[in-house]
Amino acid sequence: MSSTTVVGPRSVVDLIGSLRAVVEGLVDGEFWRLSAQESADSLEEMESVFRLLEFARCRELADFHARDIAGQEAGLSTGAFLQTRL
Secondary structure: OOOOOOOOHHHHHHHHHHHHHHHHHHHOOOHHHOOHHHHHHHHHHHHHHHHHHHHHHHHHHHHHHHOOHHHHHHOOOHHHHHHHHO
């Protein structure tokens, strides 16, 4: 990631909400309207975005585990906590 901007906790929650709205828009997207080149380019860009999102998810999960949030909040292991939530 090339940005050095620090995102605060409230902003992270807001960004995730915005991300959901964008993804829901993509689910309803009219991909059939794309040219062959646009389709190829969009698939490449989506893959790049998915990889960045997976990195962010793993980073948050590692922090969640390191801070023992599941143990402190629910008396559970991280794995057990996530099983109950997901």
